[in-house]
Amino acid sequence: MEIQSVGPNEFLSIDGPASIRIIDGKLYVLGVEYGPGNSFTVMRGRRIIAKSLSESKIDVVLGPEGKIEKIDGTNEVIDAWDNALSTIQLRNSIIAVLGAMDVGKTTVTTILVNKGVKEGLKVGVIDGDPGQNDVGPPTTVSASVATNFITHLTQLRNLRSIFVKTTSIEYVWDYVLNAISKLVNELKYNYNVDTIVINTDGWVSEPDAVKFKLEMIRRANISHAIVIRRGDEVNELLKELTNAIKNTIILPSPPNARIRDRDDRKIRREMGYSKYLMPSRELSISLREKPIVNLPLFNGLRYDSYITKLIQRSLNISIHYVEQWGGVAVAIGNVKEFQVKNLGDVSIAILPINWERGLLVALEDKNNYLLSLGVLQKIYYNTGKAVISIPKSFNNEDLVDHIRLGMIRVNDNYEEVEKTLYINKIESLLSSQNILRR
Ligand SMILES: Nc1ncnc2c1ncn2[C@@H]1O[C@H](COP(=O)(O)OP(=O)(O)OP(=O)(O)O)[C@@H](O)[C@H]1O
Ligand SMILES: [Mg+2]
Known part of the structure; x- marks a missing residue:
């Protein structure tokens, strides 16, 4: 613990973990003016810039790796951000915060949340970044309602999550768009919020990313786009935005942001899975009663051993199980990798034995909201049951309507070991037969 004095218009850079209490004076932090007696925290791995608005005295408690220092505010973006964001009429708006990785999207989302709270609004928040989700677990888009000041989105209580199967939007973008517009509604x-702020993912530069963002604006009925610009990453997006939306606000990115590389992000996600799933227990579930929506095993036509042998002979692959829906069949066989073979009019998707082990799955309610994430351990083809690891505390089994397969495989330590893109291939084969419900 340490008492520090800060003069008016001086800037502090605070690296978490840190806890600050104002003894005297006034500090501006993330859209909020904190006065005597108020306190706020900075989380581990994050950096927050504070501006003293008067002669101030603060009480600082730093955790390991925590740091606080006075910095030259000349290049700081605090004032520019505050001025620009203050022009937005928050009530009845739907605001999307857009920009590349590490430009400050989550921070700007936090500021907008605080500004809304300060006005006494009920602020809806959607974290639309399935890779680094701060409201819900990774692989989801999640929603919350804020009624208090926050310094980070993780302080919000997760009210609704939608599982989007993976953390890479480019493979599931249509599904993500549906999920975001559903959460907006x-x-x-249902929560009667006065305003909604949407934090988005950092996929902005590629043509498909631009398309995705424009579709989001259209489908989620977004009224304001806030674009954080660093270099020329968002040039294409900005060009397109001028036609797509009336209110575009461009913000500069902060000069000294902490950059996280791919490994940092992966480790953070893995901590996200383990924090969510541990301690865990095993749930045995009948797939006949609670089907896998994107691979409805045991609801099709199961081949008997005679036909299975015939197929085995024509494919020259040892096959353990085959099930057919119209022109598509799924087989479990002695293959190294997923493959599709055609036999007569039927496309057979062949999955390796143990294909299911470690796949991230979602237990969902009848409205496709996430009840719990899980890790698929084993499917028993003779009984039609699946064993899934779920959080020990999960007690909404009655509400489980179905299961959805994800596209990420984790090992026993919840490390991501594979992206199973073939789940998409199976889905599109089955959709072509009109047998998947949405
Ligand atoms: N004004 C600032 N000056 C310095 N660092 C900042 C500032 N604002 C935010 N940061 C830090 O920069 C990092 C990136 O900010 P933030 O997480 O808001 O960006 P992001 O665009 O949401 O990143 P991601 O792509 O990981 O979602 C964080 O560690 C944050 O604490
Ligand atoms: Mg972010």
């Missing part, structure tokens, strides 16, 4: 009509 949920917040508007």
Whole structure:
């Protein structure tokens, strides 16, 4: 613990973990003015810039790796951000925060949340970044309602999550768009929020990313786009935005942001899975009663051993199980990798034995909201049961309507070991037969 004095218009750079209490004076932090007696925290791995608005005295407690220092504020973006964000009429708006990785999207989202709270609004928040989700677990888009000041989105209580199967939007973007617009409606009509702020992913530069963002604006009925610009990463997006939306606000990115590399991000996600799933227990579930929506095993036509042998002979692959839906069949066989073979009019998707082990799955309610993430351990083809690791505390089994397969395989330590893109291939084969419900 340490008492520090800060003069008016001086800037502090605070690296978490840190806890600050104002003894005297006034500090501006993330859209909020903290006065005597108020306190706020900075989480581990994050950096927050504070500006003293008067002669101030603060009480600082730093955790390991925590750091606080006075910095030259000349290049700081605090004032520019505050001025620009203050022009937005928050009530009845839907605001999307856009920009590349590490430019400050989560920080700007936090500022907008605080500004709304300060006005006494009920602020809906959607974290639309399945890779680094701060409201819900990785692989989801998640929603919350804020009624208090926050310094980080993880302080919000997760109210609704939608599982989007993976953390890489480019493979599931249509599904992510549906999920975000669904959460917008949920917040508007079931939680009666006054305004909604959407934090987005950092995929902005590629043509498909631009398309994705424009579709988001259209489908989620977004009224304001806030674009954080660093270099020329968002040039294409900005060009397109001028036609797509009336209110675009461009913000500079902070000069000294902490950059996280791919490994940092992966480790953070893995901590996200283990924090969510541990301690865990095993759930045995009948797939006949609670089907896998994107691979509805045991609901099709199961081949008997005679036909299975015939197929085995024509494919020259040892096959353990085959099930057919119209022109598509799924077989479990002695293959190294997923493959599709055609036999007559039927496309057979062949999955390796143990293909299911470690796949991230979602237990969902009848409205496709996430009840719990899980890790698929084993499917028993003779009984039609699956064993899934779920959080020990999960007690909503009654509400489980179905299971959805994800596209990430984790090992026993919840490390991501494979992206199983073939789940998409199976889904599109089955959709072509109109047998998947949405
Ligand atoms: N004004 C600032 N000056 C310095 N660092 C900042 C500032 N604002 C935020 N940061 C830090 O920069 C990092 C990136 O900010 P933030 O997480 O808001 O960006 P992001 O665009 O959401 O990143 P991601 O792509 O990981 O989602 C964080 O560690 C944050 O604490
Ligand atoms: Mg972020």
